């Protein structure tokens with residue numbers, strides 16, 4: 001299958017190339033796309049160099065699927081052009097996520113909603129993906145009433161320039177392009193994406209709205225505080241969940257241990273719990289610190305960590321492509337427009 005990766009020179013794009021190779025996705029031809037300034041540069045896939053092309057050349061090459069990670073503006077402008085040419089777009093940006101005509105998909109949760117009519121498919125926000133993978137099986141069993149989440153998010157979530165800012169600051173170099181409004185090294189910023197009129201950030205409202213859409217349940221109440229910290233391995237989340245029904249902690253652990261894509265790491269006596277350093281480079285969502293909220297009934301606390309570039313972006317997008325292929329929702333040879 002011909003696959004285009006739009007944003008192939010970026011952090012998420014690079015990870016998509018790795019994940020496609022690692023999971024042995026049947027790529028017959030890779031078509032890397034980036035901005036005009038990168039056309040002619042090379043990226044590596046399965047040990048071979050591939051030349052970055054323009055989006056016009058990519059459409060002309062007629063890939064079956066284009067996985068986008070090139071920012072919201074690029075997606076808004078280019079995804080419809082790919083879709084009109086019969087190419088299925090899996091988009092990592094926030095451009096289409098809340099569009100009621102587009103599916104917002106985490107394969108473990110709601111891939112069964114996909115149909116052959118879905119030509120632009122949205123990949124959710126990274127912090128939302130890792131949370132819903134762990135919440136869904138618990139919602140199915142106990143019905144979630146309310147979620148209170150605080151995040152501790154990696155600078156890789158802001159892209160290459162943010163990683164450069166962190167390491168430049170760490171090396172004592174203050175003469176670096178600033179992605180954040182304040183220093184990030186030795187700091188914590190309660191500010192991800194832009195502030196909205198209600199006092200929340202856009203990232204916080206993404207967690208509220210995307211959770212309801214992916215879980216297909218508007219009754220779930222969510223409130224979020226999203227925070228950037230100077231780490232690179234992945235995003236961490238302290239999550240408080242109030243259920244309709246009473247639960248046994250041992251059942252929660254059992255359910256999560258048997259959930260596809262989840263690994264329970266919960267052995268405090270041996271200092272075992274999820275961390276960005278250990279989640280880095282992995283595709284799974286790690287859950288630990290599973291305990292009762294002793295301040296009110298039917299309420300649970302847990303700690304969720306995943307590599308935002310993998311399950312939070314690249315892996316989830318490639319899993320969507322795998323689902324399309326497995327369920328004959330994409331033609332191995334592209335549709336002629």
Ligand SMILES: NC(=O)c1ccc[n+]([C@@H]2O[C@H](COP(=O)([O-])OP(=O)(O)OC[C@H]3O[C@@H](n4cnc5c(N)ncnc54)[C@H](OP(=O)(O)O)[C@@H]3O)[C@@H](O)[C@H]2O)c1
Pocket residue numbers: 006007008009010011012013033034035036037038039068069070071072074092093094124125126156157158159160161308309312313
């Ligand atoms: N980082 C994460 O954890 C994460 C998670 C989920 C979703 N996302 C989303 O994924 C997207 C990319 O994030 P990133 O972290 O990979 O950013 P990044 O490292 O800054 O990379 C951005 C990529 O987009 C390309 N690009 C920019 N303008 C373009 C245009 N007009 N046409 C084609 N390509 C263009 C860039 O190409 P050049 O190299 O030529 O500039 C580069 O390949 C964003 O929408 C982000 O919200 C990121």
